[in-house]
Amino acid sequence: xxxxxxxxxxxxxxAKIDSxxxxxxxxxxxxxxxxxxxxxxxxxxxxxxxxxxxxGEDEIxxxxxxxxxxxxxxxxxxxPIVDMNNGRLIDKTGGIDFELxxxxxxxxxxxxxxxxxxxxxxxxxxYGHSIEREVAFLTAHSLLHLTGYDHIDSKxxxxxxxxxxxxxxxxxxxxxxxxxxxxxxxxxxxxxxxGSIAKHCxxxxxxxxxxxxxxxxxxxxxxxxxxxxxxxxxxTRTNIRSIYNTDESQIIFVDTPGVHKPGNKLGKIMVExxxxxxxxxxxxxxxxxxxxxxxxxxxxxxxxxxREHNKKVVLAVNKSDEVSKESLLPMIASYSDLYDFxxxxxxxxxxxxxxxxxLKVLEGLLPEGPRLYDSEYMTDQTExxxxxxxxxxQILHFVxxxxxxxxxxxxxxxxxxxxxxxxDEYDRKCVVIKATIICERDSHKAIIIGRGGQMIKRIGxxxxxxxxxxxxxxxxxxxxxxxxxDWKNNDTLLRSYGFRPEEDSDK
Numbered sequence: 001x002x003x004x005x006x007x008x009x010x011x012x013x014x015a016k017i018d019s020x021x022x023x024x025x026x027x028x029x030x031x032x033x034x035x036x037x038x039x040x041x042x043x044x045x046x047x048x049x050x051x052x053x054x055x056g057e058d059e060i061x062x063x064x065x066x067x068x069x070x071x072x073x074x075x076x077x078x079x080p081i082v083d084m085n086n087g088r089l090i091d092k093t094g095g096i097d098f099e100l101x102x103x104x105x106x107x108x109x110x111x112x113x114x115x116x117x118x119x120x121x122x123x124x125x126x127y128g129h130s131i132e133r134e135v136a137f138l139t140a141h142s143l144l145h146l147t148g149y150d151h152i153d154s155k156x157x158x159x160x161x162x163x164x165x166x167x168x169x170x171x172x173x174x175x176x177x178x179x180x181x182x183x184x185x186x187x188x189x190x191x192x193x194x195g196s197i198a199k200h201c202x203x204x205x206x207x208x209x210x211x212x213x214x215x216x217x218x219x220x221x222x223x224x225x226x227x228x229x230x231x232x233x234x235x236t237r238t239n240i241r242s243i244y245n246t247d248e249s250q251i252i253f254v255d256t257p258g259v260h261k262p263g264n265k266l267g268k269i270m271v272e273x274x275x276x277x278x279x280x281x282x283x284x285x286x287x288x289x290x291x292x293x294x295x296x297x298x299x300x301x302x303x304x305x306x307r308e309h310n311k312k313v314v315l316a317v318n319k320s321d322e323v324s325k326e327s328l329l330p331m332i333a334s335y336s337d338l339y340d341f342x343x344x345x346x347x348x349x350x351x352x353x354x355x356x357x358x359l360k361v362l363e364g365l366l367p368e369g370p371r372l373y374d375s376e377y378m379t380d381q382t383e384x385x386x387x388x389x390x391x392x393x394q395i396l397h398f399v400x401x402x403x404x405x406x407x408x409x410x411x412x413x414x415x416x417x418x419x420x421x422x423x424d425e426y427d428r429k430c431v432v433i434k435a436t437i438i439c440e441r442d443s444h445k446a447i448i449i450g451r452g453g454q455m456i457k458r459i460g461x462x463x464x465x466x467x468x469x470x471x472x473x474x475x476x477x478x479x480x481x482x483x484x485x486d487w488k489n490n491d492t493l494l495r496s497y498g499f500r501p502e503e504d505s506d507k
Contacts, residue, residue, distance in 0.1 A: 198369065
């Protein structure tokens with residue numbers, strides 16, 4: 001295979017690219033010889049190419065905004081064309097779509113890679129190695145992405161890290177064992193095992209009123225969809241642990257349900273779990289909406305709880321990109337009158353603005369100690385649990401009024417199927433899921449199913465697409481709807497659906 005290089009970055013010297021090209025060409029050879037694209041025959045690989053373009057900060061920010069909805073400058077982006085998972089074709093019956101070159105020969109385009117040299121230089125300084133090594137690493141990482149390798153699932157990430165190390169070793173730029181050197185877009189997830197000592201390690205409880213942006217913040221820092229997001233309040237129902245790792249720290253964030261006045265036993269459990277999380281945490285992150293100048297009863301109640309337990313609290317003023325800087329001052333003053341905050345940091349959880357500053361502040365509040373999770377983990381939620389939440393997210397999205405908050409999703413079966421010649425757990429070809437949507441009334445059931453089954457079909461299709469991104473393979477999803485009247489006040493049903501007080505969770 002070959003890697004075509006384009007310089008679209010003003011001020012980047014072509015001579016410098018030539019020095020990088022030596023290693024990029026070696027990567028192409030090593031990638032082909034290693035056979036990472038397992039279902040593409042060697043003869044086809046000889047006529048396979050990828051395009052690597054060096055771009056400036058403005059261009060990569062614009063692509064991030066357009067393609068990912070993130071206003072951020074990143075070091076690298078990759079856009080695969082062939083639909084693969086861990087080097088295997090997802091749809092083997094459909095064959096491969098070829099292009100014709102200028103001479104009329106069939107060639108295979110794996111996709112496009114964008115690298116921002118400024119970020120690459122910054123990474124090289126950060127990790128203390130050469131720019132040649134950093135560019136080669138970003139290219140190796142992206143080539144694997146183009147053939148379906150990923151780091152969303154912990155099992156897939158292990159496979160990807162192993163392949164990256166092999167490629168870097170093949171070209172003479174081996175990645176040291178003590179640091180896998182995954183770059184910023186992987187949240188600095190360096191493979192430190194549970195039990196290894198981190199300079200800062202502990203729990204941060206995230207508190208705030210419903211719909212203030214807690215789940216958006218969690219999804220931003222992990223780089224994956226751990227918590228569902230909706231414009232409707234009370235979206236999160238259980239405490240979700242998300243793990244943020246760096247070289248020196250492991251921060252375990254506990255995303256809690258928004259604190260509100262409960263109207264049933266489910267709501268009571270949600271609020272109690274939020275309070276329990278705060279009491280047991282090393283520190284508290286209170287997220288407030290910058291559009292509301294004065295703290296409400298919810299914030300006052302939360303801060304009173306923190307005062308009772310002598311908690312260190314950091315105030316994050318979210319959605320700061322939606323208001324003027326001048327309007328933040330009276331809000332910060334009104335909150336400061338209520339509590340002696342360790343720090344106050346304006347952020348935008350949506351764009352990531354100032355999130356890095358907030359993370360540094362929180363990191364400094366945690367003591368030295370052993371990591372509680374292997375650094376490859378980004379959440380304690382299983383695929384099964386996240387799949388149920390992704391289905392519920394689509395119910396929130398498509399169904400109006402009060403109906404979504406009267407629903408729950410129960411995964412009846414989660415069956416993993418493997419390739420006939422599977423050698424390990426990574427050779428998963430599909431997941432077959434059967435799930436039941438629980439609602440409170442027959443009239444709600446009819447709305448969820450929709451006329452001619454159109455609504456549940458819409459919910460199922462959107463859910464399946466998101467679950468496939470989670471699992472990295474084909475998903476077959478079958479949905480059912482059942483009525484369980486007043487289930488939100490039924491202790492037995494609440495426990496069977498996974499809703500229980502946090503203090504009961506280990507029983």
